[in-house]
Amino acid sequence: MARIDLQKIAHAYRPHPSKPADYALKPMDHVWEDGGAYALLGPSGCGKSTLLNVISGLLRPSEGRVLFDRRDVTDLPTKERNIAQVFQFPVIYDTMTVFENLAFPLRNRGFGREQVSARVNEVAEMLELTPVLHKRAQNLTADAKQTISLGRGLVRSDVTAILFDEPLTVIDPHLKWLLRRKLKQIHEQYKLTLVYVTHDQNEALTFADKVVVMNDGEVLQLGTPQELFERPAHTFIGHFIGSPGMNFLACELDGAHAVTSGERIALLPGLAERARQRGGRMEIGVRPEFLRLRNEAGDGTLAVKIASVRDLGNFKIVGVRLGEHLLNVKVAEDQDLPAEQAHLGFTAEMTRLYANGVLVG
Amino acid sequence: MNKIQNNKAWLLVIPVFVIVAFSAIIPLMTVVNYSVQDIFGPGQRVFIGTEWFKEVLLDERLHDALWRQLLFSALVLLIEIPLGILIALALPTRGWSVSLFLIILALPLLIPWNVIGFIWIVFARPDIGLAGKTINDLLSIDYNFTSNAFDAWITVLIMDVWHWTPLVVLLCYAGLRAIPDAYYQAASIDGASKWAVFRYIQLPKMREVLTIAVLLRFMDSFLIYAEPFVLTGGGPGNSTTFLSQFLTKMAIGQFDLGPAAAFSLIYFLIVLLFSWLFYTAITHISQ
Numbered sequence: 001m002a003r004i005d006l007q008k009i010a011h012a013y014r015p016h017p018s019k020p021a022d023y024a025l026k027p028m029d030h031v032w033e034d035g036g037a038y039a040l041l042g043p044s045g046c047g048k049s050t051l052l053n054v055i056s057g058l059l060r061p062s063e064g065r066v067l068f069d070r071r072d073v074t075d076l077p078t079k080e081r082n083i084a085q086v087f088q089f090p091v092i093y094d095t096m097t098v099f100e101n102l103a104f105p106l107r108n109r110g111f112g113r114e115q116v117s118a119r120v121n122e123v124a125e126m127l128e129l130t131p132v133l134h135k136r137a138q139n140l141t142a143d144a145k146q147t148i149s150l151g152r153g154l155v156r157s158d159v160t161a162i163l164f165d166e167p168l169t170v171i172d173p174h175l176k177w178l179l180r181r182k183l184k185q186i187h188e189q190y191k192l193t194l195v196y197v198t199h200d201q202n203e204a205l206t207f208a209d210k211v212v213v214m215n216d217g218e219v220l221q222l223g224t225p226q227e228l229f230e231r232p233a234h235t236f237i238g239h240f241i242g243s244p245g246m247n248f249l250a251c252e253l254d255g256a257h258a259v260t261s262g263e264r265i266a267l268l269p270g271l272a273e274r275a276r277q278r279g280g281r282m283e284i285g286v287r288p289e290f291l292r293l294r295n296e297a298g299d300g301t302l303a304v305k306i307a308s309v310r311d312l313g314n315f316k317i318v319g320v321r322l323g324e325h326l327l328n329v330k331v332a333e334d335q336d337l338p339a340e341q342a343h344l345g346f347t348a349e350m351t352r353l354y355a356n357g358v359l360v361g
Numbered sequence: 362m363n364k365i366q367n368n369k370a371w372l373l374v375i376p377v378f379v380i381v382a383f384s385a386i387i388p389l390m391t392v393v394n395y396s397v398q399d400i401f402g403p404g405q406r407v408f409i410g411t412e413w414f415k416e417v418l419l420d421e422r423l424h425d426a427l428w429r430q431l432l433f434s435a436l437v438l439l440i441e442i443p444l445g446i447l448i449a450l451a452l453p454t455r456g457w458s459v460s461l462f463l464i465i466l467a468l469p470l471l472i473p474w475n476v477i478g479f480i481w482i483v484f485a486r487p488d489i490g491l492a493g494k495t496i497n498d499l500l501s502i503d504y505n506f507t508s509n510a511f512d513a514w515i516t517v518l519i520m521d522v523w524h525w526t527p528l529v530v531l532l533c534y535a536g537l538r539a540i541p542d543a544y545y546q547a548a549s550i551d552g553a554s555k556w557a558v559f560r561y562i563q564l565p566k567m568r569e570v571l572t573i574a575v576l577l578r579f580m581d582s583f584l585i586y587a588e589p590f591v592l593t594g595g596g597p598g599n600s601t602t603f604l605s606q607f608l609t610k611m612a613i614g615q616f617d618l619g620p621a622a623a624f625s626l627i628y629f630l631i632v633l634l635f636s637w638l639f640y641t642a643i644t645h646i647s648q
Binding site for chain 2: 078079083088089093094104105108109149152
């Protein structure tokens, strides 16, 4: 297990990058702690897999250094980095049995017969592969094949980190949930450093201690699931995480208030001042979970019109119209709603301000 | 639902029957017809049953030709398959050089077979040939493929390797390119050596193209005719007379249509038997 340092890492697939758009991975600086479970979250093509391959050494970054436990490994090939990686689609050695597949990474490194067999049996037990251990891997289902791929990632107990590149894409939803839990348990038990690439926010938020949100080759935020939810550093994260995503309203600043569609919304003290120093296009962002919908006007509430109601089982998503803006509000399933006119309450502590898309802290 | 029971569907199969009949069965039947009769001339024939088959099967010259043929095909496979795999592994995988190499490799496949024989006569002649003269003069090895049986054998073999290894290379190359990158990445994560990558990824993934390559190379080499016919004419003596040339001598040279027909059928069955053996062996190897 090890700590991973990424020092000014950047990567371009074409030589001589000159403008930011040439980079698949824009310059970044990060330290990932030993024993952490990290998720790399972002839409397809945002550079997650590129970053993962830079860590595993399948790709040499065009700029910057990669350090494992303060040792520079930038120029080391994958084989010598002592990394395990599981890919999106199952990779199986067709001619081998399940046992031989799991033993392959150990045998290649010259482990003794007893060690190999003990470790393989342990991993097989963990992933419930024991019944098929001596069958040919080629004839198993896609699920089982991917489980074997996972097993090959877990079989070495001395790896620096285990990297997962959307490993559960081909697995059916029920088993997906089980395997995710299993990985989580394994992580808690062995304190491995795990890096998990996914474009599925649920997967990222349930799996990881720390989530790294990426877009367009850039890391936008590295934080706990709670931080991403409560204080998204960028409007992109507000949209991307949460279902439905954060509401954003273009606004102007007036004193300590934000003004949108002629309505005044209270902000935390000092926030408007800091935003003015930053300058740029202002938006307020507020999660549907932190808005209150009332039947009667109250202190600081705004009059809105109800446009739509979607009942999602244990809660409702109400679409309300505030001037030209449409906002989503999450309300309890049993809350009585007025037919049209309602009143919307903001909480200053949970109302964020963004200048040019970036959070004003 | 009432199912209509009739045999109209057979009508749809008739075109296939007709085509197969004209392309294979009827010509083959004429051979069968010859093989069981002794024909003296037009309208003069005697039914003699299996006599030609007995005669042909006991013919010493045919046994020699058959062993020669088996040795030749075995050597062809032993050289061309591994060599083809090695060259395919060594070829570049991307860039403009890919097309260049593939075109250069494919050139021998485009040359008519009898022309290949002629090219090699000119190339190997000890008095004027580039290869023949070099071997004799510069390496001081006495080489003459028209008078020495061993030299003739080597020459025919090298000619076949030169002519047909590119086919094996192209098939293997296609097989190799079809392997997803993730396999190589996983292997490098798993710490696999080059040999392990070949043994556990590349070779198993090439199984299907290798089946085709082995079958094609076996059949073609077992039926080889034009190139040795032009190059050595089957000589010196009978040393490079392979089965098809033996057959041609019998059927056209001596006009022994009966024995030639009987031998054709035996020849056909041998090819069929070996192809089936190879196919079964290769497809069962991995189960």
